[in-house]
Amino acid sequence: MDRRAGVTDVTNIPIRPATDADGDAIAALIAAAFSEYEGCVFDRAAEFPELDAIASHFxxxxxxxxxxxxxxxxxxxxxxxxxxxxxxxxxxxxxxxVYVAQAARRRGVARALFDTALDAARAAGAPEIRLWTDTRFADAHRFYERCGFTREGPARECHDLSATWEYLYRLPLGAAGHPQG
Incomplete structure (x- = not known):
């Protein structure tokens, strides 16, 4: 076991569809991530009510x-x-x-989750995958770029408690659902 990561085997990371009962655990991930950045405010009731029934929401x-x-x-x-x-x-x-516990980062967790999402996008025949990410989350930007995403356009203001500005990242998919480029 890699005690620093709290992950026993990163080559076979268990990924499963979330249930509504996972909302508290996901809230804890988000709160911990926000605490790493000055000015990021986690207010579950005001800005994340979907966490109360997260699987049902999606x-x-x-x-x-x-x-x-x-x-x-x-x-x-x-x-x-x-x-x-x-x-x-x-x-x-x-x-x-997209949130990963700090102790589990750089261990393939985000990549395993992304590969799961990419497989679903391919199966759906999606022409692209996009995401919006806080301008402060530079490590996340590097991860998205390693996955083939490109940043596009100016940042948008979210008018939330954290005074968030976000960048748009896009990953065009080819006819077979594979990243283009």
């Missing part, structure tokens, strides 16, 4: 949220649902709720 949107587990604990999350942005292509999908 199911109602036509999507899925997955969690990664180690030692019976949720150590990561990622969701995929139809994109709602006006400029998103028909059938385009969006990634949400």
């Amino acid at each position: 199911s109602a949107r036509g999507g899925t949220i997955w969690v990664a587990e180690a030692d019976d604990s949720v150590i990561g999350s990622m969701a995929l649902a139809p994109a709602k942005d006006e400029d998103a292509p028909a059938g385009g999908l969006e990634i949400f709720k």
